[in-house]
Amino acid sequence: MGDKLVVVGQGYVGLPLAMRAVEAGFDVVGLDVDAWRVKRLNAGESYIEDVGDDVLAEARGSGRYLATTDYARAAGFDVCVITVPTPLREGVPDLRHITEAGRSIAPFVRPGATVVLESTTYPGTTEEHLRGVLEEGSELRTPEDFSLGYSPERIDPGNPRWRLENTPKIVSGIDPASLRKVRDFYERIVEHAVPVSSPRVAELCKLLENTFRHVNVALVNELSIFAEQLGIDVWEAIDAASTKPFGYMRFTPGPGVGGHCLPIDPSYLSWKVKRSLGHNFRFVELANDINDHMPDYVVHRLSLALNRQGKPVLRSKILALGLAYKKNTGDIRESPAIEVVKALIKLGAEVKAADPHVDAHPLPGGLTLVEATAWEMAQADVVVVLTDHERFDYEMVQRAAAYVFDTRNRCKGPNVERL
The missing domain is CATH 3.40.50.720 (NAD(P)-binding Rossmann-like Domain)
Incomplete structure (x- = not known):
């Protein structure tokens, strides 16, 4: 060699x-x-x-x-x-x-x-x-x-x-x-x-790994929607299920999936199955549909939360915590957090965002990047946790913010609503 x-x-x-x-x-x-x-x-x-x-x-x-x-x-x-x-x-x-x-x-x-x-x-x-x-x-x-x-x-x-x-x-x-x-x-x-x-086995191995994650994330995302409607705390149920030492792997809901892998790779497998065998890969197509619509669902929940406070989305002050697609990185490729922010701006909200890992990235028009300070929390009608970076002080967030919508289960308290 x-x-x-x-x-x-x-x-x-x-x-x-x-x-x-x-x-x-x-x-x-x-x-x-x-x-x-x-x-x-x-x-x-x-x-x-x-x-x-x-x-x-x-x-x-x-x-x-x-x-x-x-x-x-x-x-x-x-x-x-x-x-x-x-x-x-x-x-x-x-x-x-x-x-x-x-x-x-x-x-x-x-x-x-x-x-x-x-x-x-x-x-x-x-x-x-x-x-x-x-x-x-x-x-x-x-x-x-x-x-x-x-x-x-x-x-x-x-x-x-x-x-x-x-x-x-x-x-x-x-x-x-x-x-x-x-x-x-x-x-x-x-x-x-x-x-x-063979290379074909190795290629399928990679798609299997990412499709496994994609499908299971879609499962808990849809479950979180129905649990909220049933009045059940999905996070408590997930914590309880996670105590099982066999036959279960923990996945948690969120505002969608992002990055280069999960939104794309399973579709490579679906395309290959359709092209070569003439069949639809129904698990992948269903998972795509669920995960693709999670940013819309987050915006819907935020709209309902503001309505309960007697405020329209229009001109509401919203602070988004985290723009990256996963915690502790600055990667905003295919980020569901960005999709949530874009939708809120389109509805007329005044949106600011804090992300300690994002600096020189091109950001959506109308978005202001700020530090995650107690003052910024207090100025917002809603603080929405989209990416749960470890560098955020979540105790300060729930203490300083009037209302928190948390898609990552990092905050607790009477002023906190979780996905």
Whole structure:
């Protein structure tokens, strides 16, 4: 196994992988088409929560990490890992970024090299799509000339316990020799690699993991709606059910699902089933419908709460706590909190938001970013907890605010209404 690694994509998956590989002794080229990202990285400024500026500085100081937009710097690589986004376009998987990455790296694939796809995608992408792109551009064949495999990313941004190196890594190859090379590479990066028989199994594994979460989040989201109508405290029921030591896993409701994974990945599986088998994946479609409408339900509940106070949404002062899609990160991609804020602004509310992890992100028009101070709490007609960052002082929130609508079960008291 050689020591030159190319990581295509320097986002929340690719950058931590590049940093870990430098620690493991690889010479790493971090490729990204975004010149702004490359400029920040080469200036020693990280934009990823899980990669501190000190980690980036150490990697750059070692002389074994280079961020660049120039694919020519990939020449002579031993391993290339592709970590580009895989969005949906009008409900259809968009493999454009994988295709572009494959075409760009293909001229630098040489005999004996290994290419691994980490982007979440539908079963068959590695063997049926990326393989052809690489073979056409390199004029080589796999597995005869180079190795090809798939290893799904398992990054959980903001999770201090489960990091890249101690999270078990699924690995696969298109033949036994490819699997060995892919496994050998990741065993230098992570503590435990888990081999499976084919890239299709590994691709399905990733979609299974995220579909499992998506469906169970939808279950408790819908349950929270009906529990409120039945006059039952769903949070108390969840706490009680969570004492069962077998046959149950805790999931909690919220204002919706966000990020790149849960709103998108299960739809890749649904699309593949429909296209290949002609069947609807009813669990996924139902979960999509429930989770997609949770921001609307939160706005509905807020409207009812204001009405009980004799106030319309129009010109009401609302302070939103948390804009990111999950706690302890600043990632607002596909954030349900942002959808709630947009809807309230559209209804004429005067909305402010506090999020200690969000600074330079483009925010919806009409939204003001403020600090989560007691004064700001007291000025609001409603304080709505949308993302439960640990840096918020929830005792202060419930003490200073006249009324709190809490979608995350962090506040208690007579002035608090929970989702």
